[in-house]
Amino acid sequence: MAAPTALHQAVDQNGSIIDQDPSTNSSTLPLKTAITSTSSEHTPENATCDGSTNPILTPFILPSPNHAPQPPPALTADQQTKYNALLTASKAWSVLPTSSKPASPTSPLSDPERFWLTRECLLRYLRATKWNLAQATARVQNTLIWRREYGVEGFTPEYIGPENETGKQVQLGYDIHGRPCLYLNPARQNTERSEKQIQHLVFMLERTIEIMPPGVENLALLCDMKQGAGKQPSVGQGRQVLSILQTHYPERLGRALVHNVPWVVWGFFKLINPFIDPLTKEKMKFDEDLRRLVPPGQLLKGYGGDVEFDYRHEIYWKAFNEMAEKRQRERWERWVQGGKNVGESENYLRGGEEPSVGREAVDGAADVSA
The missing domain is CATH 3.40.525.10 (CRAL-TRIO lipid binding domain)
Incomplete structure (x- = not known):
C-alpha cells in the first residue's frame, strides 16, 4: 500500500503549506486556543492541548519552565x-x-x-x-x-493511525533538558510484525522532532518492558530500527530510558548489543529513578511520575498530529x-x-x- 502524499509537499506560490486533505480539519474535539502558541508567556505550566486534567488525554504543549537545554559546544x-x-x-x-x-x-x-x-x-x-x-x-x-x-x-496520520490505536507509542511531556519524551509500550502491540511497524516508529520520530522547542535537538525514549516479554520485536526488526536510528537520525537520541526489564528482554538486548554503536550505548539507562530525569508533573505514573494519562485514540491522535x-x-x-x-x-x-x-x-x- 502506497502511503499518501505528505502535508508539506504541497505549497502555494508564497511558500505556505496547503493542506491537501480537508477532511483532516474536521473535528469532534475542538482544541483550546493554547495550542495556537508555543510561547510560555501565554501557556500555563503543564497545559495540555485540550486542557484536560486528571486524567489528561492529550500531549503537553511545552516543557517545564525550568527546563535547561544542553547546547553543543562552540565550534573550533x-x-x-x-x-x-x-x-x-x-x-x-x-x-x-x-x-x-x-x-x-x-x-x-x-x-x-x-x-x-x-x-x-x-x-x-x-x-x-x-x-x-x-x-x-x-x-x-x-x-x-x-x-x-x-x-x-x-506517511500521514490516516495511513499510520491504525498502528497506534492502542497507544503503543505516545509522545507526552519533556525531560529536564526540554527533550520531548516518546514512550514505547511493547505490551500494547496491536499488529503483526510488518514493515508498517517500522514506518510507524519513523513517523513518530518525525512528529516528535517537529515539536521540539527552541534550543533542543534530540528526544528522550522511554520504554516500559513490564508485561511485554512476549511482545518484543524480532532481532531482524531490532537491527533495522537501530540501523535507521544510527544512520539517518544521528545525534537525535538524547537518552533512552528502559524501565521494568525482565530477564527475557535482557536476552533480546544481548542479541542486538553488537549492532549498537558505543555512543548509543552510553545514552541507554536501565531502571533509573526517572523522576530525576523527567519532571514528575510531566512523567507518567507508571514510570514514577505524577501524571494520570488515559489514551483514547480518537482524541489523542488528532491533538498530537494537529500540534505537530x-x-x-x-x-x-x-x-x-x-x-x-x-x-x-x-x-x-x-x-x-x-x-x-x-x-x-x-x-x-x-x-x-x-
Whole structure:
C-alpha cells in the first residue's frame, strides 16, 4: 500500500503549506486556543492541548519552565571550516538519485528537502562522523536518498493511525533538558510484525522532532518492558530500527530510558548489543529513578511520575498530529520568510531568539561595508 502524499509537499506560490486533505480539519474535539502558541508567556505550566486534567488525554504543549537545554559546544576553527565546506557542498546539490539502487534516475532537490538541510542537521552529521567531511557529506546525501526511497514524507496520520490505536507509542511531556519524551509500550502491540511497524516508529520520530522547542535537538525514549516479554520485536526488526536510528537520525537520541526489564528482554538486548554503536550505548539507562530525569508533573505514573494519562485514540491522535503539523507550518513559514536558506538555524525556525542566517549574512555584509 502506497502511503499518501505528505502535508508539506504541497505549497502555494508564497511558500505556505496547503493542506491537501480537508477532511483532516474536521473535528469532534475542538482544541483550546493554547495550542495556537508555543510561547510560555501565554501557556500555563503543564497545559495540555485540550486542557484536560486528571486524567489528561492529550500531549503537553511545552516543557517545564525550568527546563535547561544542553547546547553543543562552540565550534573550533577547524570544525567551522569543515562545516562551511559541507554547507557549500549542500547548497550546490541540484539533483539526487530517487533510490539507492545502482543507476537510479535522478530528480531535482525539492524545497522540503532543502528545508531539512538546516545548520544543525549538517552539524549533527559532522559530529556523528567525528568531523570526517567526506563521510558526513556522503551520509547526508544517503539520508536524503533514503527519505525519498522509504517514503518518509508520505506517511500521514490516516495511513499510520491504525498502528497506534492502542497507544503503543505516545509522545507526552519533556525531560529536564526540554527533550520531548516518546514512550514505547511493547505490551500494547496491536499488529503483526510488518514493515508498517517500522514506518510507524519513523513517523513518530518525525512528529516528535517537529515539536521540539527552541534550543533542543534530540528526544528522550522511554520504554516500559513490564508485561511485554512476549511482545518484543524480532532481532531482524531490532537491527533495522537501530540501523535507521544510527544512520539517518544521528545525534537525535538524547537518552533512552528502559524501565521494568525482565530477564527475557535482557536476552533480546544481548542479541542486538553488537549492532549498537558505543555512543548509543552510553545514552541507554536501565531502571533509573526517572523522576530525576523527567519532571514528575510531566512523567507518567507508571514510570514514577505524577501524571494520570488515559489514551483514547480518537482524541489523542488528532491533538498530537494537529500540534505537530501546526509547528511544521510555522517552521516552514519562517524558512520562507528567511529566504529559503540551506543551512538555516533551527533555533530561528522554532521561534527562538536567533535570527535567520540570511539576516546574519546581511548584517555581516553591512558591517564590512561600514
